[in-house]
Amino acid sequence: MLKFMGRSLSLSILSGAIAITFVIIMFLMAVVLVGERPVVRGLACQFGISSDCAGQKLRLELQQEQKRLEQMRGQNRDLMARNQEMEALLKRLASLDHAASSYVIFYEDSNSSPTVTTGHTYASLLDPDTLVSAHCYLQVEVKGAGTRQVNLGKMSDGAKISLRNYSKAELKQADLSARELSALQSRCQWPEKSG
Structure with a gap:
């Protein structure tokens, strides 16, 4: 009886081993048939069993490139x-x-009466070196009309000064002679000519 039990145990172990081998073979066939070869190939590459690992390397590089992208x-x-x-x-x-474009800086010559004011007009705060024009004037009391501005001259067109930017009627009302006009014009503070 012992002999019979030993044989049955041996047969059981053998049939178990055959069943396990059959299951492994079926699993591998299913993997191959279903198309999961990359998994098997990846495992083979990982453990160094297969020498055909170029595809696996390319896939890894592709994944890295996708992450970088x-x-x-x-x-x-x-x-x-x-x-x-x-x-x-x-x-x-x-x-x-x-x-802030077209801002004006005023210069006053108040050393003697009347005060002569020159305004320098610039293109903008961002371009403070671009002079657009300049004008010179003074404020005078006109009998019966109050305070008036009398233009003495202007500068434009690239530092071209015109001293004839005054009205003869204004000069007459302000009671200014040609000599006084010339003295007042000499007190204008024109910008330095560029060029």
Whole structure:
């Protein structure tokens, strides 16, 4: 009986081993038939069993490139947002420049009476070296008319000074002679001529 039990145990172990081998073979056939060869190939490459690992390396490189591409897309989105911020700042700066354009700096010669004022008009705060024009005038009391501005001259067209920008009627009302006019014009503070 012992002999019979030993044989039955041996047969049980043998049939178990055959069943396990059959299951493994069926699993491998199913993997191959279903198309999961990359899994098997990947395992073979990982453990160094197969020498055909070029496809696996290419897939890994492709995945890495896709990750890099996503990172670059994120950076691109950030740069686009920064670009929009810069464009908004540029528009704001342009509107500020427009609001500040054509400003005037006044120079007064009040050493003797009457005070002679010269205004230098510049293109904008962003372009403070571009002189557009200059004008020289004084304020005088006119009998019966109050205070009036009398123009003594102007400068424009690239530092060309015109001392004939005055009205003879204004001079007559202000009671200024040609000699006084010349003395007043010499007190105008014209910008330095460029060129």
